[in-house]
Amino acid sequence: MGEVDPAFIQDLEHRPKLAIIEAEGIPLIDLSVDAVSDGSTLVSDIGDACKKWGFFQVINHGVPLEKREKLEKAAREFFGQPLEERVKIRRAEVRVSGYSNTEHTKNVRDWKEVFDFTRKNPIIVPASARPDDKQVVEWYNQWPEYPPQLREVCEEYAEEVEKLCFKLIQLIALSLGLPADTFNGFFKDQISNVRLNHYPPCPAPELALGLGRHKDGGALTVLAQDDVGGLEVKRKSDGEWIRVKPTPEAFIINVGDIIQVWSNERYESVEHRVIANSEKERFSIPFFFNPAHYTIVKPLEELTSEENPPRYRPYNWGKFFVTRKGGNFKKLDVENIQISHFRVPESELANRFEKAVSVA
Numbered sequence: 001m002g003e004v005d006p007a008f009i010q011d012l013e014h015r016p017k018l019a020i021i022e023a024e025g026i027p028l029i030d031l032s033v034d035a036v037s038d039g040s041t042l043v044s045d046i047g048d049a050c051k052k053w054g055f056f057q058v059i060n061h062g063v064p065l066e067k068r069e070k071l072e073k074a075a076r077e078f079f080g081q082p083l084e085e086r087v088k089i090r091r092a093e094v095r096v097s098g099y100s101n102t103e104h105t106k107n108v109r110d111w112k113e114v115f116d117f118t119r120k121n122p123i124i125v126p127a128s129a130r131p132d133d134k135q136v137v138e139w140y141n142q143w144p145e146y147p148p149q150l151r152e153v154c155e156e157y158a159e160e161v162e163k164l165c166f167k168l169i170q171l172i173a174l175s176l177g178l179p180a181d182t183f184n185g186f187f188k189d190q191i192s193n194v195r196l197n198h199y200p201p202c203p204a205p206e207l208a209l210g211l212g213r214h215k216d217g218g219a220l221t222v223l224a225q226d227d228v229g230g231l232e233v234k235r236k237s238d239g240e241w242i243r244v245k246p247t248p249e250a251f252i253i254n255v256g257d258i259i260q261v262w263s264n265e266r267y268e269s270v271e272h273r274v275i276a277n278s279e280k281e282r283f284s285i286p287f288f289f290n291p292a293h294y295t296i297v298k299p300l301e302e303l304t305s306e307e308n309p310p311r312y313r314p315y316n317w318g319k320f321f322v323t324r325k326g327g328n329f330k331k332l333d334v335e336n337i338q339i340s341h342f343r344v345p346e347s348e349l350a351n352r353f354e355k356a357v358s359v360a
């Protein structure tokens with residue numbers, strides 16, 4: 001990644017400003033607090049963070065530090081190998097597992113390389129993105145020879161972070177006024193995946209991005225970032241890009257598109273991106289908590305009413321996932337799939353609301 005290929009260059013409006021605004025505002029939540037004890041504000045704190053930012057950080061989250069550190073070390077070892085070793089487990093086009101250094105976000109190439117694996121092995125997903133194709137296929141993880149412990153440390157880390165995801169999804173359910181286990185069933189045959197990100201130093205951080213602006217398509221993301229920094233979140237109140245300051249041992253949590261739809265937009269999936277760095281390399285590890293492929297994602301009935309009609313048409317999560325993966329490894333001429341494509345137009349919502357009011 002020595003010279004800057006035009007494929008990496010962002011349109012003017014998406015190039016980063018070099019001034020940094022640091023987010024004192026992104027809430028830091030202590031998960032050791034008992035959610036149901038008298039006077040506990042844990043559930044409402046999570047609800048407020050989801051509503052206001054779509055992002056928060058957690059401490060005392062229960063994931064052993066040692067497992068995270070082992071994985072961070074193994075990731076450095078894997079990406080530290082010569083390219084010819086890394087590409088030995090290059091990801092096949094659509095499949096999520098393996099190495100890639102050609103990812104695109106919104107059709108611009110990212111200044112990063114990744115190694116992906118899934119929490120469950122194999123995962124079952126639709127064979128193709130075509131709506132009429134009912135076939136499913138199994139995707140298996142692939143592991144490099146070096147470092148030899150990579151598989152074990154990845155699996156152990158993912159197991160721990162999955163527990164945290166269940167804890168968070170239960171707190172989020174409570175914060176929406178729903179029973180804690182409301183969402184659990186969707187994750188029975190989860191297709192969650194974990195990514196090791198390596199952002200090498202970039203000679204042109206004013207032109208390219210480590211990772212272009214995007215929203216996460218799954219339910220929830222749990223991100224470990226190192227101490228370099230570079231993650232920016234689009235502040236809902238004014239659309240400014242705000243830097244998330246690295247907090248040692250904390251995880252950054254963000255609401256994905258699926259929670260936006262389930263909650264009928266009480267919570268929103270917020271845009272974020274990663275600024276490239278001309279001097280330092282950066283590592284991060286997101287865990288994408290994804291429901292089973294056959295999940296039909298739609299606003300929960302408990303959260304909709306005649307006055308507050310569903311704002312999304314139901315969609316098949318597996319098809320969404322496979323379509324997204326198909327668009328990420330090459331430059332396309334069309335926009336990649338987004339949940340906005342399933343949004344019910346405002347005019348139609350207003351009509352339904354008027355009807356509901358007039359019969360009431």
Ligand code: OGA
Pocket residue numbers: 195197211216223225230231272273274284285286
């Ligand atoms: C992602 C992501 C942020 C980061 O991979 O979806 O937003 O800091 N990563 O690497």
Ligand code: NI
Pocket residue numbers: 214215216221272
């Ligand atoms: Ni993301």
